[in-house]
Amino acid sequence: VTAELRVGIIGTGVMGADHARILDGATSGATVSVVADMDTERAAAVAKGLRQARVVGDGLELIGADDVDAVLVATADSTHEAFVMACLATGKPVLCEKPLAPTAAAGARIVDADTTGLVSVGFMRRFDPGYVALKQAIKSGVIGLPLVMHGIHRNAAAQPGTTGASVITNSAIHEIDEVRWLFDEEIVAVTARTPRRTGRFDGAVHPLLLSLESASGTVSEIEVTVAAAYGYEVRGEVVGETGTLALDAPPLVALRSAGQYREDIPGDWRPRFAEAYRVELQDWVDAVRAGVPSNLASARDGYLANVVADAAVASLAGGTRVEVELPSR
Numbered sequence: 001v002t003a004e005l006r007v008g009i010i011g012t013g014v015m016g017a018d019h020a021r022i023l024d025g026a027t028s029g030a031t032v033s034v035v036a037d038m039d040t041e042r043a044a045a046v047a048k049g050l051r052q053a054r055v056v057g058d059g060l061e062l063i064g065a066d067d068v069d070a071v072l073v074a075t076a077d078s079t080h081e082a083f084v085m086a087c088l089a090t091g092k093p094v095l096c097e098k099p100l101a102p103t104a105a106a107g108a109r110i111v112d113a114d115t116t117g118l119v120s121v122g123f124m125r126r127f128d129p130g131y132v133a134l135k136q137a138i139k140s141g142v143i144g145l146p147l148v149m150h151g152i153h154r155n156a157a158a159q160p161g162t163t164g165a166s167v168i169t170n171s172a173i174h175e176i177d178e179v180r181w182l183f184d185e186e187i188v189a190v191t192a193r194t195p196r197r198t199g200r201f202d203g204a205v206h207p208l209l210l211s212l213e214s215a216s217g218t219v220s221e222i223e224v225t226v227a228a229a230y231g232y233e234v235r236g237e238v239v240g241e242t243g244t245l246a247l248d249a250p251p252l253v254a255l256r257s258a259g260q261y262r263e264d265i266p267g268d269w270r271p272r273f274a275e276a277y278r279v280e281l282q283d284w285v286d287a288v289r290a291g292v293p294s295n296l297a298s299a300r301d302g303y304l305a306n307v308v309a310d311a312a313v314a315s316l317a318g319g320t321r322v323e324v325e326l327p328s329r
């Protein structure tokens with residue numbers, strides 16, 4: 001394959017702008033040809049920083065454009081299904097930011113429509129060097145059988161409109177996919193709860209505690225705090241029979257001065273996962289150009305994460321442990 005892949009990006013907010021910059025400037029074999037956002041000024045500002053991208057207002061127009069070979073969807077979660085379905089209708093490969101959809105019902109419709117594996121989902125932790133090394137270490141048997149995972153996921157500030165359910169379907173969905181991928185097995189039961197209420201948070205953005213039980217009995221205990229105030233942080237530790245594997249947040253810069261030690265904490269996810277996004281996008285471009293499936297999460301992976309997320313939403317609402325009904329599809 002010699003021709004550059006012409007990628008169209010729908011949604012030029014935080015993620016779309018970042019992906020555009022990486023695809024156009026730090027990925028081989030790809031160029032961003034068209035960007036679309038209903039905020040056309042935002043799209044135009046992003047296009048300015050790219051080599052030769054034109055701007056359209058409408059995502060469906062972008063999907064149908066002759067100068068778009070493949071599509072990246074980075075709009076709000078509720079809009080993913082319609083754009084992914086339109087890509088499938090035109091036979092164009094699509095990388096959809098996580099989550100594939102906000103509900104399992106929507107995810108199922110996409111799985112049914114994606115008969116040839118055109119859909120990839122942006123669960124970038126699968127490409128983070130730390131998570132890749134963690135998975136390899138677990139597989140090597142160095143800590144024996146994995147028994148417990150502790151996971152911490154904190155955002156500085158919640159997005160406007162955040163609800164208890166969206167903390168699960170939008171944020172904790174990263175851990176849901178990660179646990180399935182890390183341990184190579186399905187999640188069979190979930191328990192979601194929150195600690196005591198305080199005036200510091202509104203109800204929706206209280207810390208969320210999720211317990212994810214894998215088929216073989218490994219239990220992952222996850223804390224997701226979407227309004228942690230101090231910065232962005234993702235960490236974890238896997239406890240096995242003979243040792244533990246810790247995945248610490250890599251410090252950006254550590255300062256020793258005036259009798260003190262200080263590490264910077266990033267304000268959001270982009271510095272923490274910069275390499276993961278780059279490797280993920282390169283994998284996708286290479287696969288699409290070669291006409292083979294990418295190593296990204298598939299539509300089915302995205303859907304199965306949706307199924308577990310729906311069970312977690314039910315657990316949070318009902319205050320009980322919920323068994324996941326794994327679909328046969």
Ligand SMILES: NC(=O)c1ccc[n+]([C@@H]2O[C@H](COP(=O)([O-])OP(=O)(O)OC[C@H]3O[C@@H](n4cnc5c(N)ncnc54)[C@H](O)[C@@H]3O)[C@@H](O)[C@H]2O)c1
Nearest residue numbers: 011012013014015016037038039074075076077079097098
């Ligand atoms: N993988 C990750 O680490 C990660 C991190 C953050 C966000 N995300 C996901 O990426 C997606 C975008 O998140 P964001 O933080 O960039 O949001 P954002 O609000 O910054 O950007 C979304 C953009 O999409 C545009 N948009 C929304 N609906 C549209 C429509 N129907 N047609 C055209 N444009 C539309 C908005 O105008 C906005 O510019 C979300 O699905 C989110 O869950 C993934």
